[in-house]
Amino acid sequence: MTRPPTDRTLPADVTISEDDIARDARALGVVWSEPPGFWGWLTTVDHKKLGKRLIVTSFLMFLAGGIEAALMRAQLSRPENSLIGPDRYNQLFTTHGTTMMFLFAVPVMTAMGLYFVPLMVGARTLAFPRLNAFGYWNYVVGVVFLYVSLFVNMGPDTGWFAYVPLSGPQYSPGHRVDVWAQVVTFTEISALAGAVNVIVTAFKMRAPGMTVNRIPIFVWSQIVVAFMIVFAMPAVATASTLMLATDRAVTMHWFNPAEGGDALLWQHIFWFFGHPEVYIIFLPAMGMITPIIETFCRRKVFGYTPIVMANITTAFFAFGLWVHHMFATPIPELGQSLFTAASILIAIPTGIQIFCWLATMWMSRPQLTVPILFVLGFLFTFVNGGITGVMLASVAFDKQAHDTFFVVAHLHYVLLGGGVMPLFGAIYFWFPKMTGRLLGETLGKWHFWLFTIGVNVTFFPMHILGLEGMPRRMYTYLEPTGWGPLNLVASIGAATIAVSVLLFLINVIATMRRAPNAGPNPWKSSGLEWSVASPPPSYDFLYAPVVESRHPLWDTTIDLPVLTGFRTDRREVLVTTTFSAEPDSRHEHPTPSIWPFYLALCMGVVFIGSIFSPWFVLGGLGLSIIGLAGWGWSGTKPTHHERVATPVAVPERA
């Protein structure tokens, strides 16, 4: 077997002829295609189609959450306003938080990973295409369930973190909180499916030569976040599905102090998830900034290794901060102090990333394209949020600011500044790759300026409101408090944000109506994803690219070295070794399948049904067995010409 050498000049081999390329492309196009029509749409396992679908669905959730926010801002724009009553308001703020955190932020970051990780590591698709589809459809079940419930006045109303005992059976009778608990279940299944896919793809399907220290920083951030999802999501699922839902449905006593249960246990488990959750949103956004800066500063980023280490360190630290959400509770002071220290020190790795980016920009001449503008907006906004975060880490100060609009200000500064702004920049940056078209620059600039101004006008006054004594989650406030004027300013800011997002939508729609006009690499960027067509063909890569550096497209001068010899009569992907990325085996990948969609519906029956009767759980389980059988059966088609690896007694070369 010939294997490409990884650390010396490649021999001057043959340039592949155009005829060969055309023939292979035709064959692969057939093998990697979908059935036509609606059935094809339902059964697709194409990571790009599913990734785009998830991005679009998440953005719809962003709009929904935005409308909820707009309604709240309208209600709060005047003291003692009667636009929205307490019951409706409580459903709105709960759904806003739940939508933004569970149905927009994490899914959209996951979606960018599911779309781009294979393309950036040179793989033809994800490791588990059907699992990817299963994850997407579970997410859709969650979306539909939440919003149908909201419209039939069964929307959850105890906040996106649903503290007990308020959310328990005694103080929240009915099914509103059960809706929340199960929406969490579906989004958890979806996130975990995505995480496993990202980890295994990034570990085992990288292009030959892409050793660990050549992995693109975007991919590093996705790997780190995938691990965080694996360890954080089970906590919220345990709390919501196994504890809260059972307290409510079958009279368990996890959180009932009268029977030995504990109201603080909920907070511990929830925030053990909840704090890493915000870094799960934030770190992928950081991962998007590096390629944008590299491309428009036309420079390799300063400090690749410190940035990677900062990502990993942040992820570890993130699991040690959760008690800072509980400083007002009777947890011993000494314990609280440890969490103060961790919460302050986590600023260091984040700061290091920012310094590296500033250094890169300093040693270059940044082109002020829309993606770079959003990076600047990120710096302007997020650094502010990071600083208020350090303030809130102090127990003494937090006891004044906790649960006030100061926290609302902080969290929106970091989520919008540190999450959404890089995301918008990333959308403008990768839009041509995903659709073959470049978004309009002028509209983009209007979008950027209005969004940045809007965010700051909306949320800066909230710092002051919090210090002026305004707690969170109030459907109204009295006139003598004096909170009226700043609330009005915030509401005007919110309207500005709405206009900016509208401009973005117009930009997207108008651009999609134009003919494709972007080639494979309109920005002359360096990653492997820019070596394929825009949008990429169904099989992503015609051959397996071989990588010799961190910036393949900037460092290869003439041809791209590739490995050939894949079968063109079935879907074949290359599996490589974990650390040194040497070619190790080929794997036959699954074709389109209905079973992921079917099984996701079964999950819907099981978990939504569990709210109403245990028979649904049993029935759903039975239906699921059919689905599992179908899924397994469709993987048992006989194949020919298999080559079996030597028995497992020979361990993998590291």
Next chain:
Amino acid sequence: MKTFRAAGTVGELPTVTFGNRSLMWWGTLGFMVIEGWTSALILAAYLYLRQNYDSWPPLTIPYPSLLIPTINLGFFLLSIVPAIFAARAAKQLDEARVKRWLIVQCVACVIPLVLRWWELWALNARWDTNAYGSAAWTIVGFHTSLLVLDVIDTLGLTLFYFLKQMPVKAFSDVADNSFYWYFTVGAWVVIYAIVYVGPRIL
């Protein structure tokens, strides 16, 4: 667009692999980490609740009985044997032996599932009696879901092997199924120790 230079071929690479060379093995490992971590979290919550009581189990609730759970623990540990042999046969691509050991594995994993019913009641507290009962039932119940999943997987694989000619790569699935079974048993050993034996000695 740049042109391509052929720098090697993959035609000689194997298409069926076992262990950490196989993607499905990694998927199984991922599932195990997630479910194992979830179990650890539930156990941590179970132990956290102890501080709300003077005695554990709470007064009026007897210790969990050890008879059936210990017998079942024996069955769990025994069941590892057919799993090991099935995996070994699979790596040697011996279909006849695989089918034989799969049948034994089916029996070996269904027995603990059946006994699980009595194991739950051996806790001597209902899930709705108090927080102790809720916690104990939740952790044992959660493990039961893992058990059910593996029984379905084992039964399904066995059925498929007898219903049709399975492809070569299915041997890798047999090995992964055994891998998952080791985890299920291992997790149970920990839960048994903490929930059934723990209150008596701690």
Next chain:
Amino acid sequence: MHSVLDPASPQARAVAHLWWWFFGVGAAVWLAVMATMLLSLRGRRAVRGADDLMQPAPGVEARVERLVKGATFVTVLILLGFLTYDFSVGRILAQQPTNPLTIQLIGHQWWWEAQYEDQDLTKRIVTANEMHVPVGQPVRFILTSRDVIHSFWVPNLTGKRDLIPGYQSTIWFQADTAGTYRGQCAEFCGLQHAKMALTIIAQPKAQYQLWFAAAVSSQTEPTDSTLLYGERIFMTTGCSVCHAISGTEARATVGPNLTHFKSRTMIAAGTLPNTRENVARWVLNPQVIKPGTQMPPSPLNTAQLSALLTYLETLK
């Protein structure tokens, strides 16, 4: 008004100082980052190389590397500095008070029950939503909840502390300036979380003693016929099912204790000023003012209502 930055106690003052330091240093850091960002846009330190990538001028890269390391080092120093300052403030706040006035504060949906502790059982004041405290003496609150989690927060006087069912927690402060301080529930507790305010009235020692003496005294039985009629309305149309007035046969503890009701400045947990008209509106239909509140409407006719209000106005 009720601002964190308008402290009336040493505890709140320590935090306000901490805030201003945080703000000053934080603003300076933000400005430094913005300046670096803007300066870097001018791009005078780099040229485009043959490979179409930007190359910095010679020597710049080494200098930048030193700057990044320096910035990281300075960041660590600033953060460690804050950590130390914060710990020292925490130690101050954690000191236990000597000889405090102790008040049990119990959270309900959506009002505050206050019980003043005293060795002498006859001097145990039970009141709701409004508390008087002496200036210059530490006041310690023992906090718990009857239903869901609430949070006690009076920004001028102290940081907040949660009221958690199944737990008892304490917080203390010492008011050093006389005044009326508004607080609000700071943990979402259901439909009327927004209207669960409280008032702390800090009075100089002498005035506090006067208030205390009046507060521990029982209501005297009315003699006037209108007042008797009003009292009968209170006792027979449902009020006494939930509300207690010491010195009468009304002893229920479901709702706020109404002893000395007329002396309170606000009603319905700080929602409305305590005027005859507001009390009338509240009594007739609390659901209009605080939808979801536990108190049902009272179907009283004009004469009954008038007598009741007049009776309540005698509860000074």
